[in-house]
Amino acid sequence: MEDVMVTMQRTAERQTLKGAVQVEGLSVVYRRKNYENRVLDSIQLSIQPGEFVCLLGPSGCGKSTLLNVIAGFLKPSAGYVLVDQMPISRPGADRGFVFQQYSLLPWKTTFQNIELGLKIRGVPKAERTERVHEYLNRVGLYKHRSSYPHQLSGGMQQRASIIRALVNSPSVLLMDEPFAALDAQTRHMMQEMLLGIWDDLKTTVIFVTHDIEEAIFLGDRICTMGVHPGRIKSEIPIDLPRPRHFDDTLSKEFLALHRQVFTCIREETMKSMEESF
Amino acid sequence: MAVTVSKPVPTRWFGRIGDVLKTLFWGNRPFRRVLALVIFFGGWQFLCAINFDFFINFQLIPSPWEVLFATIDFVTSDPWIHFRSSIQRVFFGYLAASVLGIFLGVLIGWFEAVEDLFLPPLELLRPIPAVAWIPLAILMFPNAESGMVYITFIGAFFPMLISTIRGVESTLSDTVLIRVGQCLGANSWHIFKDIVIPGSMPSIASGLTIGMGNAWFCLVTAEILAGRYGVGYITWESYVTSNYPPIVMGMLLIGLMGALSSWAVGRATNALMPWRVINKQGGG
Structure with missing residues (x-):
């Protein structure tokens, strides 16, 4: 009974928060002369404010394309995306984006990179500095604030990219395989760090990955995606307790989920592999 | 139990001297650079001394010594007016070329309409060598001075533009x-100022360096128009009067000033881009 109360309370809290994402009948079709490629086919997806959703699927399933449409980088062929009831037509600071590639501007220091969004919005210098310093401290980059990106390790660069998006208090944080290029150790640390920040800020996160373990470890819910055409195949809720730690990835519940997701993905991976032969 | 001690291998005395020589000279970058110049001038002196004549004829070419004496003569007889005239012409031509080349280049790169309106005639003019502009430079400009600045401008402008x-x-x-900017809420002006301009800086900087070289490259051509002064003018004049050592002296002086100013431009532009790291093969 108490559990239900807590859940209801949480739901009520979340409804007042920003960051609801609604994807309605979204299709992306590339047409060539005598053939058309349905990269995404009638995607239907509803995300609660503050939810952490992982889009998981084999390469070619259109998971990054979906993220790019939500970001406003790509125009859909049909359907639409609503963020907090507002339709998306172009990129904006309300949807922070973390890229797979290292994407800090090479000519700006860490501080200047993170400051850029606030500067563009016209936030006064003193407030800007305070906010950027707060976020730098949070991810342990304060002492590297004057370094240029090439002086930072891959993990540091991605940490900086994450807070560059978050410092603008976006409604949604869109992450496109942000840890794919990192070594395993760093990746685990980054995942725990991301969960820590998310726990504080409760920003809605849409996280694209092809790594099953990563998706289970991070998400409230996993949407597995299928290929040809790209679509959402199943939605798997992950009700592992939070806060989660790396040890949890060895628990029975975790492994059971791993098996469940794996089975679901396997079929699609086979399909996408056959397609490439 | 016998313990075998490995005897130190005796170093031969010339081996040790070899090491010393190596650290003193070969490992020493300034030394390698001076060596390059010594080899260059030494080779030239040698070819002149033996009156080399096998397809390429060195018999009438002034030797480095003759050039050196011509240079001493020149430097001791009030050379500053010549240097000043030449530097002034190159400077103003280069300045105009930088301002116009970068300004137009940025607009052509950024706006499609500007590209369509400006690039076709510029591409048509680009292959024309500076020397072909001399008659028009005489006809178009009110005096020789501005004609000469125009010729150096032509040399520097196109590499800068492209x-x-x-x-x-x-x-x-x-x-x-570009997407990084867009999802931080940047409009086109922010993207232009914070991303496109700094992103094109390395390329603009190489344009500035190449343009500087080309401005000097065109100096002799420009100073064909000169009546009295200029390093390029002396070079051309000495050719007309068949006085060979000053020709080579003029050539080398132009080379020297061109190299120095390109080096200065390179230093200045690198200072503007502290974010870059350059690691070369065999570098320390």
């Missing part, structure tokens, strides 16, 4: 950088 256009275009083609 490098700038390419720099802007390659930054625009970097989807991730």
Whole structure:
């Protein structure tokens, strides 16, 4: 009974928060002369404010394309995306984006990179500095604030990219395989760090990955995606307790989920592999 | 139990001297650079001394010594007016070329309409060598001085223009950088100022360096128009009067001033881009 109360309370809290994402009948079709490629086919997806959703699927399933449409980088062929009831037509600071590639501007220091969004919005210098310093401290980059990106390790660069998006208090944080290029150790640390920040800020996160373990470890819910055409195949809720730690990835519940997701993905991976032969 | 001690291998005395020589000279970058010049001038002196004549004829070529004496003569007889005239012409031509080349290049790279309106005639003019402009330079400009500045301008302008256009275009083609700006809420002006301009800086900088070289490159051509002064003028004049050592002296002086000013431009532009790291093969 108490559990239900807590859940209801949480739901009520979340409804007042920003960051609801609604994807309605979204299709992306590339047409060539005598053939058309349905990269995404009638995607239907509803995300609660503050939810952490992982889009998981084999390469070619259109998971990054979906993220790019939500970001406003790509125009859909049909359907639409609503963020907090507002339709998306172009990129904006309300949807922070973390890229797979290292994407800090090479000519700006860490501080200047993170400051850029606030500067563009016209936030006064003193407030800007305070906010950027707060976020730098949070991810342990304060002492590297004057370094240029090439002086930072891959993990540091991605940490900086994450807070560059978050410092603008976006409604949604869109992450496109942000840890794919990192070594395993760093990746685990980054995942725990991301969960820590998310726990504080409760920003809605849409996280694209092809790594099953990563998706289970991070998400409230996993949407597995299928290929040809790209679509959402199943939605798997992950009700592992939070806060989660790396040890949890060895628990029975975790492994059971791993098996469940794996089975679901396997079929699609086979399909996408056959397609490439 | 016998313990075998490995005897130190005796170093031969010339081996040790070899090491010393290596650290003193070969490992020493300034030394390697001076060596390059010694070999160059030594080779030239040698070819003159043996009156080399096998397809290429060195018999009438002044030797480095003769050039050196011509240079001493020149330097001791009030050379500053010549230097000043030449430097002034190159400077103003270069300045105009930088301002116009970068300005137009940025606009052509950024706006499609500007590209369509400006680039076709510029591409038509680009292959024309500076020397072909001399008659028009005489006809178009009110005095020889501005005609000469125009010729050095022509030399410097096109590399600057093309490098700038390419720099802007390659930054625009970097989807991730542009998207980074867009999802931080940047409008076109922010993207232009915070991403496109700094992103094209390395390319603009190479345009500035190449343009500086080309401005000097065109100096002799420009100073064909000169009546009295200029290093290029002396070079041309000595050719007309068949006085060979000053020709080579003029050539080397232009080379020297060109190299120095290109070096200065390189230093200045690198200072503007502290974010870059350059690691070369065999570098320390």
